[in-house]
Amino acid sequence: MSNEMEGYPASSDLVLVSIIPSPHDLEIARVLGWYRIPLRYAPKIVHVDFLAFYQPGSFGINNRWQIRHIAAVRGVELTTRGELLRDEPDHPRAHEEYYKLQIGPLIALPKSIRAGKWKRITFIYTMGDLLLRAKTMSDLVVRNAQREILWRTIRERAYKQGEYSTEMQIEDPDILKYLSELQLLAEESEWYQTI
Numbered sequence: 001m002s003n004e005m006e007g008y009p010a011s012s013d014l015v016l017v018s019i020i021p022s023p024h025d026l027e028i029a030r031v032l033g034w035y036r037i038p039l040r041y042a043p044k045i046v047h048v049d050f051l052a053f054y055q056p057g058s059f060g061i062n063n064r065w066q067i068r069h070i071a072a073v074r075g076v077e078l079t080t081r082g083e084l085l086r087d088e089p090d091h092p093r094a095h096e097e098y099y100k101l102q103i104g105p106l107i108a109l110p111k112s113i114r115a116g117k118w119k120r121i122t123f124i125y126t127m128g129d130l131l132l133r134a135k136t137m138s139d140l141v142v143r144n145a146q147r148e149i150l151w152r153t154i155r156e157r158a159y160k161q162g163e164y165s166t167e168m169q170i171e172d173p174d175i176l177k178y179l180s181e182l183q184l185l186a187e188e189s190e191w192y193q194t195i
Contacts, residue, residue: 009128013049065115071103
């Protein structure tokens with residue numbers, strides 16, 4: 001559970017670093033209290049404690065390539081893009097399914113987390129303590145002993161949300177592949193994944 005008095009994640013909170021595509025999307029998060037993820041690009045588990053919003057190049061020279069804000073996740077539902085953005089009924093993806101994550105107020109981090117060499121990212125799982133200590137994106141990578149904690153947390157979330165399968169074990173090839181790719185990317189200090 002999060003440390004609600006301070007508004008920041010507790011050390012064991014599950015955090016999803018998520019791209020916030022534009023300043024307009026950040027304003028939707030701030031004013032309307034939700035964030036959207038296309039179902040077809042969504043990570044395996046979206047039931048997390050916090051979102052950390054990565055600002056790409058669209059945020060301009062002074063605000064790009066960094067995490068400046070976080071928000072507690074208060075709920076998740078599946079809907080369509082058209083239901084979320086009713087002023088865009090003719091959008092080509094209006095009928096596609098999206099996760100709508102209801103969030104609490106945006107909280108500014110005491111110091112921005114810079115991308116460093118990692119400019120193109122979409123989603124990264126991390127833990128609350130790593131987020132609060134990070135100076136660059138590579139500091140968010142879950143390593144060594146914390147990997148087991150991250151895996152256990154993800155597995156518990158999947159179980160609680162009815163997504164857990166008894167066949168899913170720590171030897172699950174998708175999870176192991178994800179973790180090994182994440183480690184490799186951390187070592188190379190680059191992250192390439194597109195929406």
